[in-house]
Amino acid sequence: MLAEFRPDVIAHLAAESHVDRSISGPGAFVHTNVVGTFTLLQQALGYYTGLPEEARARFRFHHISTDEVYGSLGETGLFTEATAYDPRSPYSASKAASDHLVRAWGHTYHLPVLVTNCSNNYGPYHFPEKLIPLIIIRALAGEALPVYGDGSNVRDWLFVEDHARALRCVFERGTPGETYNIGGNAERRNIEVVRGICAVLDEVAPRADGQPYAGQIRFVTDRPGHDRRYAIDAGKIRRELGWAPQETFEAGIRKTVTWYLANRPWWQDILASRYDTARLGLAVAHG
Numbered sequence: 080m081l082a083e084f085r086p087d088v089i090a091h092l093a094a095e096s097h098v099d100r101s102i103s104g105p106g107a108f109v110h111t112n113v114v115g116t117f118t119l120l121q122q123a124l125g126y127y128t129g130l131p132e133e134a135r136a137r138f139r140f141h142h143i144s145t146d147e148v149y150g151s152l153g154e155t156g157l158f159t160e161a162t163a164y165d166p167r168s169p170y171s172a173s174k175a176a177s178d179h180l181v182r183a184w185g186h187t188y189h190l191p192v193l194v195t196n197c198s199n200n201y202g203p204y205h206f207p208e209k210l211i212p213l214i215i216i217r218a219l220a221g222e223a224l225p226v227y228g229d230g231s232n233v234r235d236w237l238f239v240e241d242h243a244r245a246l247r248c249v250f251e252r253g254t255p256g257e258t259y260n261i262g263g264n265a266e267r268r269n270i271e272v273v274r275g276i277c278a279v280l281d282e283v284a285p286r287a288d289g290q291p292y293a294g295q296i297r298f299v300t301d302r303p304g305h306d307r308r309y310a311i312d313a314g315k316i317r318r319e320l321g322w323a324p325q326e327t328f329e330a331g332i333r334k335t336v337t338w339y340l341a342n343r344p345w346w347q348d349i350l351a352s353r354y355d356t357a358r359l360g361l362a363v364a365h366g
């Protein structure tokens with residue numbers, strides 16, 4: 080019987096990740112995502128070259144990136160691993176640069192690298208600046224729910240636990256030097272996402288006045304350069320590594336809303352002490 084392959088992995092998930100922040104302050108994105116990745120690669124390479132041969136065979140540098148490096152889709156089509164890079168925001172440009180650095184270290188220095196590009200994550204512990212937690216938190220606070228533009232931009236939502244399972248598949252069974260796209264197969268227009276959250280809240284935490292949360296929705300000025308649509312073809316990871324998302328979007332959203340209701344101290348602490356709350360337009364703590 081073959082022994083199970085147990086890789087030693089550096090999984091590089093660290094990044095400045097919020098597109099709106101990259102528009103108002105791009106420098107931190109270049110510093111963290113580009114220079115930070117370069118720094119990690121150099122440290123990883125030094126470590127790797129010092130390993131005995133048997134340990135080198137087990138080593139992987141796994142770079143976790145985004146589908147935003149591929150740019151924006153029209154109404155049809157999907158991003159594959161062969162889609163040309165076309166980043167459009169300071170955030171996605173910095174992630175594209177970091178992907179190129181990782182592949183260069185693989186090609187030039189033979190560091191065993193893996194790259195994955197995922198679609199929009201959501202679920203527990205999602206930072207309050209992102210659309211889904213922001214809508215939940217603002218809804219509970221009785222605040223306006225800001226939808227950029229006309230709400231018709233599309234994202235492909237990936238439940239965080241599905242993403243974690245995919246990452247494990249890749250670093251345990253992926254081929255060094257390869258890229259794998261990871262998507263939730265759950266394309267939704269932003270306005271559908273916001274209305275879906277409101278509907279779950281109406282059921283599990285109804286407003287005191289009995290009115291629907293959807294009444295708080297407001298269409299606001301669009302994000303500059305707002306990418307129209309992202310959608311992933313996850314055929315390669317499905318075929319080669321046997322991964323598929325297990326969570327439907329509707330079940331995942333319900334779990335997520337429930338988690339934010341049950342874990343108010345987690346996000347209230349962030350709002351109260353560690354975060355620029357003005358950006359969220361929220362008062363500090365909500366009961």
Ligand SMILES: Cc1cn([C@H]2C[C@H](O)[C@@H](COP(=O)(O)OP(=O)(O)O[C@H]3O[C@H](C)C(=O)[C@H](O)[C@H]3O)O2)c(=O)[nH]c1=O
Pocket residue numbers: 096097098099144145146147197198199200208209210211213225226227228232233234269302
């Ligand atoms: C914060 C906010 C967002 N939006 C819109 C903008 C987007 O079309 C969509 C999702 O926005 P969010 O900022 O949550 O996520 P993306 O800009 O799609 O990017 C996210 O998914 C990718 C894959 C990453 O790689 C990013 O790191 C991650 O932040 O909702 C609104 O309409 N209102 C709001 O208040």
